[in-house]
Amino acid sequence: MPHQILDEYTKHHGSPAYTVEHYDLDLTVKLASNLLDGKAVLRVRALQQISEVALNLSGLKVVKALVQGRKAAVSKKHHRTVIALPRQLAAGEHAEVSLRYTGSPQAPDGQWGEVGWEELTDGILVSGQPVGASTWFPCNDHPSHKSSYRFSITTDAGYRAVANGKLVSHRRAASRDTWIYEQHEPMATYLATLQIGRYSEIPFDKERHILAYSVPGRDNQVRGAFSRQGEMVEVFERHYGPYPFEDYKVVVVDDELEIPLEAQGMSIFGTNHLSLDWEAQRLIAHEFAHQWFGNSLTPLRWKDIWLNEGFACFSEWLYSDGAKVMSLEQRAKDAWELLHSQEQDLLIGDPGPKDMFDDRVYKRGALTLYALMKHLGRDRFFEIVRDWVSRYRFASVSTQLFMEHVAELAPQANTHELFDSWLFSSKLPDFPG
Numbered sequence: 001m002p003h004q005i006l007d008e009y010t011k012h013h014g015s016p017a018y019t020v021e022h023y024d025l026d027l028t029v030k031l032a033s034n035l036l037d038g039k040a041v042l043r044v045r046a047l048q049q050i051s052e053v054a055l056n057l058s059g060l061k062v063v064k065a066l067v068q069g070r071k072a073a074v075s076k077k078h079h080r081t082v083i084a085l086p087r088q089l090a091a092g093e094h095a096e097v098s099l100r101y102t103g104s105p106q107a108p109d110g111q112w113g114e115v116g117w118e119e120l121t122d123g124i125l126v127s128g129q130p131v132g133a134s135t136w137f138p139c140n141d142h143p144s145h146k147s148s149y150r151f152s153i154t155t156d157a158g159y160r161a162v163a164n165g166k167l168v169s170h171r172r173a174a175s176r177d178t179w180i181y182e183q184h185e186p187m188a189t190y191l192a193t194l195q196i197g198r199y200s201e202i203p204f205d206k207e208r209h210i211l212a213y214s215v216p217g218r219d220n221q222v223r224g225a226f227s228r229q230g231e232m233v234e235v236f237e238r239h240y241g242p243y244p245f246e247d248y249k250v251v252v253v254d255d256e257l258e259i260p261l262e263a264q265g266m267s268i269f270g271t272n273h274l275s276l277d278w279e280a281q282r283l284i285a286h287e288f289a290h291q292w293f294g295n296s297l298t299p300l301r302w303k304d305i306w307l308n309e310g311f312a313c314f315s316e317w318l319y320s321d322g323a324k325v326m327s328l329e330q331r332a333k334d335a336w337e338l339l340h341s342q343e344q345d346l347l348i349g350d351p352g353p354k355d356m357f358d359d360r361v362y363k364r365g366a367l368t369l370y371a372l373m374k375h376l377g378r379d380r381f382f383e384i385v386r387d388w389v390s391r392y393r394f395a396s397v398s399t400q401l402f403m404e405h406v407a408e409l410a411p412q413a414n415t416h417e418l419f420d421s422w423l424f425s426s427k428l429p430d431f432p433g
Helices: 219-225 229-240 278-289 306-322 328-340 359-376 378-391 399-409 416-423
Strands: 018-030 035-046 050-055 061-067 074-077 080-089 094-103 116-120 123-127 146-156 160-163 166-173 176-188 194-197 200-205 210-214 248-252 261-263 266-269
Touching: 035 050, 050 094, 061 080, 080 094, 146 160, 146 194, 160 176, 200 219, 200 229, 210 219, 210 229, 229 278, 229 306, 229 378, 266 278, 278 306, 306 328, 306 359, 306 399, 328 359, 359 378, 359 416, 378 399, 399 416
Parallel strands: 018 146, 210 248, 248 266
Antiparallel strands: 018 035, 035 094, 050 080, 061 094, 074 080, 116 123, 123 194, 146 176, 160 194, 166 176, 200 210, 261 266
16 A cells, blocks of 8 residues: 655654544553553544554554454554554444554654653653654544544552543552543544643632642642633633633643643643743643634644644733733734744745744734734624634634635635735735734
């Protein structure tokens, strides 16, 4: 079978030939030796005729593979772990692929830095975006594939494992604890995460189902730093519609992090983010906004990354305006002036893999939305955004789909030129008046 590239930005990740409807992961983590023993059961559905399942798995070894309970051959092809099927599957047919695997996971240092499984001073952190999922479980690693999950994590006593979804079980046996989570809403692989540390659960906001996890001794700092989370909920729900998931978890690791991380239903912060200063609060707002833009609505291709980051950055300004810190217009003007002083050689609608996390994608993406708001009028703009969030809840979306959505709901607005100048021209347009 010829190798099929799903996404030019992440050529060796993801396959268009099949999707995984459900991942069942049973993981045992030994922290002192950073050893992971895993069993992964994948419910696979063919999207075309296939005779093998090509999975992403980085730095870990498959020791046993079964398909429909029968032993299957494992090989390496095109940076992938390939499982031979006992018979060809036609499009729409299912198979259960069960893998046992082991190793010392790590985040390789690639063009986006170290992405994936990382050892903390005392625990484990997983950062999945864009290709970190394969460092801890075998997967079809691309955001256009969304699945349900079950995580069972067994680790050292005295440590808490925090994963996506609802905690359904916790049991203790001798020197080990097992934590089981179920994630029912569809989730892209890069949004799957596992955090292990000496965390205690901090009662935070029961009414809004907001949970906080931190190491002992940090409770008051965490409560203080996230004391405005409720205001952010109100601002974002008023403008975007209801929070899309059952609960929201905040994990504060006992290390400093260069940047916070978002996962589905969860955000991960370092001790250096425990502040009421604007720089920390904007990051808290930014990661929370990703629950709508990036997590519920997930990019169809990585070139659509501005739909994640532009909306999250715009949400910082929206919260700033709502909290009366600084107006939305002033935040936009400051961003425009910064961009005006920088190189203008990037297409925000297709920045390329090297630059897809460039700060200009974030700020100019946000300015695209600000320009659209000025063009349509504030009320009409947010009506369209709420419809966008509601209509495509838990789906994969693209720039083209967003432009078509706006054109459908505002047919007289002639927004094509606006999108073209902000997203597909390197020259910075004038500040929207």
